[in-house]
Amino acid sequence: MDSVFFHPKLVHLPLALGVLMPLISLGLLVAWRQDWLPARAWVVAVAMQAILLGSGFAASQSGEREEDRVEEVMPEKFIEAHEEAAETFVLASGIVLALMLAGLLLSGRKEGPWLAATSVAGTIAVAALGVQTGNAGGELVYKHGAATAYVSPAIGAGGRENSDQHLEFASGKSRSRGESSESDEKD
Numbered sequence: 001m002d003s004v005f006f007h008p009k010l011v012h013l014p015l016a017l018g019v020l021m022p023l024i025s026l027g028l029l030v031a032w033r034q035d036w037l038p039a040r041a042w043v044v045a046v047a048m049q050a051i052l053l054g055s056g057f058a059a060s061q062s063g064e065r066e067e068d069r070v071e072e073v074m075p076e077k078f079i080e081a082h083e084e085a086a087e088t089f090v091l092a093s094g095i096v097l098a099l100m101l102a103g104l105l106l107s108g109r110k111e112g113p114w115l116a117a118t119s120v121a122g123t124i125a126v127a128a129l130g131v132q133t134g135n136a137g138g139e140l141v142y143k144h145g146a147a148t149a150y151v152s153p154a155i156g157a158g159g160r161e162n163s164d165q166h167l168e169f170a171s172g173k174s175r176s177r178g179e180s181s182e183s184d185e186k187d
Contacts, residue, residue, distance in 0.1 A: 007062040011137060014056035017048060018089070018130030021123040024048060025100070029116050032107075039107035042116060046100045049119075052126075053093040060086045070140070070149045078144050082136035089129040096122035 025045040031037040063086060067079055096119050103116030140146040 007059065007066045008141075010055065010059040010062050011134070014052050014059055014089075014093075015130045015134045017052040017055070018093070018123075018127050021045075021049060021052060021096075022120065022127050025116075025120045025123050029113070029120050032116070033113060039104075039112065042100070042104045042107060045116075045119075046097070046104050049093065049097045049100050049123075053090065053097050056086075056090045056093050060090050066149075070146045073149045074140070074144045074146055078140055079146075082133065082140055085129065085133040085136045089126065089133045092122070092126045092129050096126055 025048075028037070028042055028045045032039055032042055060083075063083065067083070070079060099115055099119035099122055103112050103114075103119055106112035106115060
């Protein structure tokens with residue numbers, strides 16, 4: 001973990017907010033329209049969407065910095081799919097933020113609530129894009145072994161066994177303790 005902005009540390013906030021924002025923004029919109037809360041309460045949705053956008057951008061940038069290292073252990077095409085999904089997620093988050101902000105600025109006019117409602121629908125799209133981005137990232141780590149870019153084979157106390165476990169993780173194959181591999185049987 002070379003830097004403070006290690007990609008896996010950053011990705012969880014925008015993905016979690018992406019999933020929560022449809023519920024939060026819908027609740028705020030209903031409270032606004034039912035006069036349970038003043039229109040200015042919509043600023044909470046705007047602020048949270050801004051945090052989503054900022055954290056999504058930070059996660060995307062940290063992924064860019066990690067890309068060369070991960071390309072050493074896996075084909076670029078898998079990384080590109082995740083990167084493109086992340087870019088779309090961040091772009092859509094920005095568009096939704098603009099709609100939310102317009103709804104807030106025009107809250108005293110009839111267009112305000114309609115813009116806010118449109119942005120709530122947009123949060124659903126952002127949530128779907130977040131799930132797609134997270135899924136692509138999860139596949140990089142758990143299916144294609146991207147995490148091996150950060151793991152060095154442990155040679156020493158465990159010797160060959162630890163080295164073999166590293167290689168099994170990288171290949172996506174695992175075995176339980178005491179179970180031998182084909183290469184062990186040939187030795």
